Amino acid sequence: MIQTNYPPQHVAIIMDGNGRWANNRGLPRLVGHEAGGKNIRPVVKIFADYGVKYLTLYAFSTENWTRPRAEVAGLLSLLGKKIDQETQTFHQENIRLVHLGRLDKLSNRLREKMKAAVELTKNNTGLTLCLAFDYGGRDEIVQAARRMAGAGIPGDNIDESVFARYLYTTDIPNPDLVIRTGGETRLSNFLLWQAAYSELYFIPVLWPDFGHKDVEEALSEYRRRQRRFGKI
Ligand code: FPP
Numbered sequence: 001m002i003q004t005n006y007p008p009q010h011v012a013i014i015m016d017g018n019g020r021w022a023n024n025r026g027l028p029r030l031v032g033h034e035a036g037g038k039n040i041r042p043v044v045k046i047f048a049d050y051g052v053k054y055l056t057l058y059a060f061s062t063e064n065w066t067r068p069r070a071e072v073a074g075l076l077s078l079l080g081k082k083i084d085q086e087t088q089t090f091h092q093e094n095i096r097l098v099h100l101g102r103l104d105k106l107s108n109r110l111r112e113k114m115k116a117a118v119e120l121t122k123n124n125t126g127l128t129l130c131l132a133f134d135y136g137g138r139d140e141i142v143q144a145a146r147r148m149a150g151a152g153i154p155g156d157n158i159d160e161s162v163f164a165r166y167l168y169t170t171d172i173p174n175p176d177l178v179i180r181t182g183g184e185t186r187l188s189n190f191l192l193w194q195a196a197y198s199e200l201y202f203i204p205v206l207w208p209d210f211g212h213k214d215v216e217e218a219l220s221e222y223r224r225r226q227r228r229f230g231k232i
Contacts (some may be wrong), residue, residue, distance in 0.1 A: 006223050008176035010054035011047055012130075012198070014190055015039075017182030017206030024206075030074040035208035037078050041086065044095070046215045048127045054172055055129050056100065058190050062136030065105070079133060080110050087117040094126030100168040101135030102143075130172060137192030140168055169194055177222045181207045181214075199225045 015036055022032030040057065047055050060075055067075075090097060097118050103111045114133070144166035148158060164170075174194045178187070183204040187195065201218050203210075 007051045008222055010173050010175045011052050012056035012175035012178045012191055014058045014180040015207040016180055021206040021208045029071055033075060033078055037082055039208050044129060046212055058132045060133045061189055062139045080113055083113045083117050091121050094124045096124040096128045097121045098128055098130040100130050100132040105134055137189045179218050181205050181210050197229050
């Protein structure tokens with residue numbers, strides 16, 4: 001049976017390989033992150049042109065705080081710059097920005113920038129771009145449990161659909177396809193709940209080099225997959 005839900009509604013990407021991309025050129029790792037950041041806009045456009053409605057990008061994990069201080073500072077500053085540079089254009093392109101992750105560890109300035117970008121674009125009806133920043137799948141599940149407890153929801157009333165509403169992805173459908181660039185074959189704490197039945201696609205291409213041909217190959221591979229969701 002050939003895939004019937006094509007194109008995938010939601011594609012989620014683990015953007016790995018920026019550090020190696022820079023190393024291969026004898027450049028500092030941050031230059032790799034900058035190159036990776038530059039690749040976001042073209043990749044969003046490619047997926048939007050294929051009819052994908054939701055694109056999630058894993059930009060910073062809850063574990064990334066343990067990287068060297070200068071690299072963490074560089075990634076935080078890159079996030080601020082990207083929001084400044086891209087929000088207006090995304091807004092003009094009818095793109096809705098959503099943040100997945102924690103805001104409490106960000107500086108006030110960065111937190112307000114992120115919130116403002118989300119607020120500005122919240123009624124846009126084109127592609128939804130979810131930026132997973134200070135995101136961890138386990139942390140998300142723990143936070144959801146805490147919020148349910150805080151709201152006084154009795155245990156007997158909690159089922160999968162109630163639980164899912166308390167995740168960062170409240171109104172976002174589960175990803176149909178998760179792509180990881182950079183050659184590693186693991187999820188690294190990304191969308192652990194939501195990716196339960198996602199198709200996984202791993203490629204060696206480093207994130208800054210990920211382009212049209214790679215999207216085309218990922219989507220044609222997805223099209224060949226049989227999704228059974230536990231049925232036969
Ligand atoms: C993984 O590559 C990538 C990251 C930890 C950061 C991803 C960030 C970007 C693509 C650009 C920044 C965008 C925003 C919005 C801040 P790695 O460093 O683990 O690469 P390596 O495995 O080759 O070392």
